[in-house]
Amino acid sequence: xxxxDIATLRSLQAVAEYGAVTRAAEMLNMTQSALSxxxxxxxxxxxxxxxxxxxxxxxxxxxxxxxxxESRKLVSLNDAILARYTGxxxxxxxxVGLTSDWxxxxxxxxxxxxxxEHPRTELIINDARSKDLIAQMxxxxxxxxxxxxxxxxxxxxxxxxxxxxWVGAVGGTAWHSRPVPLANSPHCAYYPVGIRALEQxxxxxxxxxxxGGSDTWRILAAADLGIxxxxxxxxxxxxxxxxxxxxLPPLPPTWLNVYVAEGPxxxxxxxxxxxxxxxxxxxxxxx
Numbered sequence: 001x002x003x004x005d006i007a008t009l010r011s012l013q014a015v016a017e018y019g020a021v022t023r024a025a026e027m028l029n030m031t032q033s034a035l036s037x038x039x040x041x042x043x044x045x046x047x048x049x050x051x052x053x054x055x056x057x058x059x060x061x062x063x064x065x066x067x068x069x070e071s072r073k074l075v076s077l078n079d080a081i082l083a084r085y086t087g088x089x090x091x092x093x094x095x096v097g098l099t100s101d102w103x104x105x106x107x108x109x110x111x112x113x114x115x116x117e118h119p120r121t122e123l124i125i126n127d128a129r130s131k132d133l134i135a136q137m138x139x140x141x142x143x144x145x146x147x148x149x150x151x152x153x154x155x156x157x158x159x160x161x162x163x164x165x166w167v168g169a170v171g172g173t174a175w176h177s178r179p180v181p182l183a184n185s186p187h188c189a190y191y192p193v194g195i196r197a198l199e200q201x202x203x204x205x206x207x208x209x210x211x212g213g214s215d216t217w218r219i220l221a222a223a224d225l226g227i228x229x230x231x232x233x234x235x236x237x238x239x240x241x242x243x244x245x246x247x248l249p250p251l252p253p254t255w256l257n258v259y260v261a262e263g264p265x266x267x268x269x270x271x272x273x274x275x276x277x278x279x280x281x282x283x284x285x286x287x
Contacts, residue, residue, distance in 0.1 A: 002045055006078050008038040009071040014270060015039070015051065016060050016068055028267065042067075076117035083119045092121045094268045097133040097145035101231060110279040114272050121268050130189055137261055144269040146276060147257045148189060148231070156257040157273065159280045162231040164190065164251040166242040169224035175242045179204035183217045183226030190229040193252060201249035233283040256280050 014024035015035070025035040039050045048063040060068060098107065115123060128136065130147035137145050152158050168175050180198055182205050184191045198205045208226025209216070221228040222238030231254060232241065242248065258276065260269045 004045070004071075004074065005038075005041070006075055008041060009075050010267075011035050011038045012042065012050070012060075012064065012068060012071060013075070013274070014267070015058065016064075016274065020058060021051075072117055076119075079117075080119050092265055092268050094121050094123055094265050094272060095141065095143045096123060096125045096272065097136060097142040098125060098127050099130045099133060099146055099148050100127045101148055101234065106279040106283055107276070110275040114275045118268065118271065129187055134259070137259055140261070143261050143263060143265040144272055145259050147259070148254050149257050150189070150193070150252065150254055152255055152257060156255075156259055159256040159258055159273075159277050160283075161253050161255055162233065162280075162283070163253050164193070164229055165232045166227050166244060166248050166251070167221060167230045167236075167239050168227040168242045169222050170238055170240045172221075172224035172227075172242075174208075174221075174224045175227045175244055175248060179206045180248070181206055181208040181226035183208040183220040183228040185217055188217075188229075190254075194229050197249040197251055203249070231283075 011024065011028060011030075014028055015021060021035055021039070022032050025032045028035065042050050042064075046063070046067070049061045050064045050067075051058040052061050111123065111125065115121075126142075130149060133142065133145040133147055136142055146159075147156075149156070166175065174181055180203055182191075182194060182198075184194060186207075195205065209220045217228050218236055218239065220226050222236075227242060227248075228239075229251065230236070230239075258273050260266060260273065
């Protein structure tokens with residue numbers, strides 16, 4: 001019988017997230033050679049390769065991917081036992097910023113799963129528009145943020161590419177109206193994209209209602225007072241993708257990006273990213 005080392009399993013998780021031994025080692029505050037030795041140790045235990053080269057980085061082998069899922073349970077159980085029997089209080093605070101578009105069930109489930117596996121990490125979650133989240137992170141207010149953008153700036157980790165769609169009330173007719181009533185905030189990243197698409201198609205448009213938060217615009221759209229723009233695959237009560245048959249112009253895809261700040265919570269932020277990735281990829285696949 002051999003005993004699995006918890007620290008080695010944590011290193012496996014870090015390599016999976018960062019796709020490079022060097023970056024994973026930096027995040028764990030250890031040398032690259034030490035982390036590589038841990039991966040070799042796992043290969044000796046199981047007699048199977050852990051890493052496979054992919055471009056300039058590495059990815060986990062199929063076996064290691066399977067092992068990763070089980071190893072998370074062991075690491076989580078280790079932390080839960082320590083927390084229960086030592087009375088330890090949360091030893092880390094993770095400040096998360098989520099773009100309002102992605103506050104939906106899948107992400108909520110991802111947050112819940114993360115908390116179960118990281119009982120000693122306190123989660124603080126706030127939502128805001130993507131550009132505001134980026135500014136807040138620069139001010140040191142977040143450890144990790146999830147944004148929707150139309151490119152992948154330096155420092156961004158791309159989770160998924162998702163198509164945008166015109167969305168309106170279930171069975172609604174607002175999309176037939178001319179000028180097109182647009183129920184999106186002028187501060188929303190999708191707003192200028194939607195306007196550009198309409199104008200390039202030669203369609204007049206008008207702002208539906210006054211400014212407000214994301215819920216305000218969804219309510220206006222659900223009341224059939226206008227149409228809004230949303231990533232495909234995200235369902236909201238009373239709304240559906242408008243099947244316009246070409247009467248409305250196509251919209252470009254958007255990237256779901258993650259930014260992780262340097263600091264003591266970097267390890268937890270990397271783990272949280274893997275939970276977000278699963279949630280986002282499920283939505284992207286469904287879309």
